[in-house]
Amino acid sequence: MNKRNVLTSIFLLIFGxxxxxxxxxxxxxxxxxxxxxxxxxxxxxxxxxxxxYKLTRxxxxxxxVTVTAKSQSGTTYTTVTGNDGFxxxxxxxxTYLVRPADAFKSIFMPAQRIIEVFSNLTRVNFxxxxx
Amino acid sequence: xxxxxxxxxxATLVVVKxxxxxxxxxxRVSAALLFLLPFVVFPIGQSPFEIPKVIIFELAIxxxxxxxxxxxxxLSGKLVKTPSTIKALYIGIFLLGIFQMAFYSPSQxxxxxxxxxxxxxLLWCLILWSIxxxxxDRVISRGKIALGALxxxxxxxxxxxxxxxxxxxxxxxxxxxxxxxxLTIWPFVWFAKHYEKQPFVKLMAIAIPxxxxxxxxxxxxxxxxxxxxxxxxxxxQKISLVKSLxxxxxxxxLSYLGPFLMPRxxxxxxxxxxxxxxxxxxxHPIIGNGFGRTQESLYKASWDLTxxxxxxxxxxxxxxxxxxxxxxxxxxxxxxxxxxxxxxKGLVEKQMTRNLTILLGLLAMLSFxxxxxxxxxxxxxxxxxxxx
Numbered sequence: 001m002n003k004r005n006v007l008t009s010i011f012l013l014i015f016g017x018x019x020x021x022x023x024x025x026x027x028x029x030x031x032x033x034x035x036x037x038x039x040x041x042x043x044x045x046x047x048x049x050x051x052x053y054k055l056t057r058x059x060x061x062x063x064x065v066t067v068t069a070k071s072q073s074g075t076t077y078t079t080v081t082g083n084d085g086f087x088x089x090x091x092x093x094x095t096y097l098v099r100p101a102d103a104f105k106s107i108f109m110p111a112q113r114i115i116e117v118f119s120n121l122t123r124v125n126f127x128x129x130x131x
Numbered sequence: 132x133x134x135x136x137x138x139x140x141x142a143t144l145v146v147v148k149x150x151x152x153x154x155x156x157x158x159r160v161s162a163a164l165l166f167l168l169p170f171v172v173f174p175i176g177q178s179p180f181e182i183p184k185v186i187i188f189e190l191a192i193x194x195x196x197x198x199x200x201x202x203x204x205x206l207s208g209k210l211v212k213t214p215s216t217i218k219a220l221y222i223g224i225f226l227l228g229i230f231q232m233a234f235y236s237p238s239q240x241x242x243x244x245x246x247x248x249x250x251x252x253l254l255w256c257l258i259l260w261s262i263x264x265x266x267x268d269r270v271i272s273r274g275k276i277a278l279g280a281l282x283x284x285x286x287x288x289x290x291x292x293x294x295x296x297x298x299x300x301x302x303x304x305x306x307x308x309x310x311x312x313x314l315t316i317w318p319f320v321w322f323a324k325h326y327e328k329q330p331f332v333k334l335m336a337i338a339i340p341x342x343x344x345x346x347x348x349x350x351x352x353x354x355x356x357x358x359x360x361x362x363x364x365x366x367x368q369k370i371s372l373v374k375s376l377x378x379x380x381x382x383x384x385l386s387y388l389g390p391f392l393m394p395r396x397x398x399x400x401x402x403x404x405x406x407x408x409x410x411x412x413x414x415h416p417i418i419g420n421g422f423g424r425t426q427e428s429l430y431k432a433s434w435d436l437t438x439x440x441x442x443x444x445x446x447x448x449x450x451x452x453x454x455x456x457x458x459x460x461x462x463x464x465x466x467x468x469x470x471x472x473x474x475x476k477g478l479v480e481k482q483m484t485r486n487l488t489i490l491l492g493l494l495a496m497l498s499f500x501x502x503x504x505x506x507x508x509x510x511x512x513x514x515x516x517x518x519x
Contacts, residue, residue, distance in 0.1 A: 009197050
């Protein structure tokens with residue numbers, strides 16, 4: 001083994017293992033089991049419906065009502081109804097608890113709905129009674 | 132004084148005479164990384180399935196280079212045999228990574244993200260792997276270790292727990308990676324001369340991947356295995372190698388239509404990710420967003436497009452060509468594509484039917500899924516067979 005080969009070996013040893021050590025250190029320093037990359041493409045679906053208020057003399061669309069869909073794993077999707085009372089959420093497949101809430105702390109019926117999302121869902125509706 | 136051509140001849144002669152034992156060692160190391168790496172699992176880092184495999188692979192390459200630099204004969208022999216064009220492409224990819232460090236975080240370019248560690252350093256190791264790795268009749272082509280690996284994949288798929296959606300992951304951690312590994316290994320058994328007259332073993336070589344396809348639920352693996360079987364079947368019918376390969380590639384290309392033609396909600400997120408990846412690449416179309424920065428690039432693009440990927444952690448374009456587009460821009464994608472095409476031509480010229488079968492399966496899997504270290508090791512090994 002000549003001098004050039006020895007020097008090349010030493011250089012590769014120091015350089016290569018230094019980078020490897022830094023990389024391993026970085027990998028081991030980060031450990032958060034609650035997050036992870038998407039490894040299998042998931043499908044997204046829309047969940048839509050309307051929220052209305054029940055008044056003495058009929059019904060009116062409920063605008064600016066916050067509709068929240070929370071999955072079993074804790075993922076939360078939120079949107080707000082428009083002036084026509086309609087809302088639409090884009091969520092990934094699974095089971096969700098959908099719950100409306102407004103600034104007036106109105107009572108909604110049902111208070112929450114459990115839905116299973118494996119295709120687009122419409123008419124996930126709520127009727128509110130203003131307090 | 133010796134001329135360059137005389138030096139080259141001398142180096143080649145030294146390789147032929149002096150390194151038979153060294154080649155045997157290289158074959159064993161190559162076999163270990165091809166067939167045993169998939170089973171490495173250790174609880175370090177974010178993914179016990181991916182991180183330790185990356186570290187062991189890089190350790191093997193760095194350590195191997197240290198040893199080989201002292202054993203100049205093998206390295207010089209391989210470099211002498213590598214065409215200048217290919218050397219230029221390899222150097223181009225290396226320099227692209229160096230150049231990107233001037234614009235992005237060097238640490239991120241070098242090491243990639245914490246889930247896969249697929250940065251420039253791993254890429255350089257893969258390039259070196261494609262040069263120094265080897266095929267051989269003693270261990271790799273003999274088929275025994277490949278058959279054992281197939282059996283191991285099957286057993287691991289039963290022993291290791293399932294993914295959240297009930298799909299087998301084995302020691303690879305992801306269902307599609309498990310299926311891809313099976314598609315990579317079965318041709319080693321099928322084409323082994325040792326098993327030429329053992330129909331039961333050949334049947335097992337195909338049955339195990341088929342079973343794993345069922346356990347993993349991998350649709351892209353169905354496409355991959357289908358294209359492989361069509362290729363092998365056509366060859367058996369004495370159709371020419373080129374025609375058979377073209378038909379196999381056409382099957383893979385036609386399968387790209389699948390995600391767009393399926394009913395909305397079935398596979399819609401692949402076109403969504405692909406669209407996001409195209410947008411991400413357009414942000415820096417010449418030199419790309421940097422090796423190892425796919426996750427950040429896709430996240431930013433998903434906000435530009437205001438699509439549903441904003442709410443998920445996506446660190447791959449789910450297509451190897453789009454990954455190179457996002458990370459390396461036109462320069463990177465061009466270099467990679469040229470390497471891929473040149474290697475495929477080399478495999479055809481050398482009539483390497485087994486390696487072409489493996490390449491078809493890998494092409495299908497890498498067209499729809501993130502690249503794991505195991506599939507990358509197999510992929511760059513195949514590239515090396517066609518290039519070096």
